[in-house]
Amino acid sequence: MSDSIRAVPAVGKAPPFDTARIERAVREILEAIGEDPDRDGLRYTPRRIAEMYEEIFSGLREDPRQHVTTTFEADHDEMVIVRDIPMYSACEHHLLPWVGRAHVAYIPNDDGRIKTATAKGPVSAAARSGDILAARLMMEAGIKPGAGATR
Secondary structure, three states, X not given: OOOOOOOOOOOOOOOOOOHHHHHHHHHHHHHHOOOOOOOOOOOOHXXXXXXXXXXXXXXXXXXXXXXXXXXXXXXXXXXXXXXXXXXXXXXXXXXXXXXXXXXXXXXXXXXXXEEEOOOOOHHHHHHHHHHHHHOOEXXXXXXXXXXXXXX
């Protein structure tokens, strides 16, 4: 993948996820909107939100390029397309979730080989890389055609 994809962490350089800080921030938001963060229905909300953020933004601490590292022989030279791969992310402008579909296409290299990381094939590797890219703040148009090009 292109090194121009922003937020691809350098190995060992990703900041740790700060659960306690997010919990404090959520508590502050609840207070700022006039809620009592200590009432029964909200008591564990800051922790739940922090845990959710850790999961949905896990792609900030993972490099999608790790899933396209090896090659295998292909018996054809035609394009293969897989459509409607579910995709979930969060809007960088509003921190709201969005749902979409991705379409992946690949053509074997000139030498008839396909670059992938798993025995399951390039589609699963591309889908996993897409999952990692989507697990970051972005606009819906943030994953562009060619984002996964490794040729």
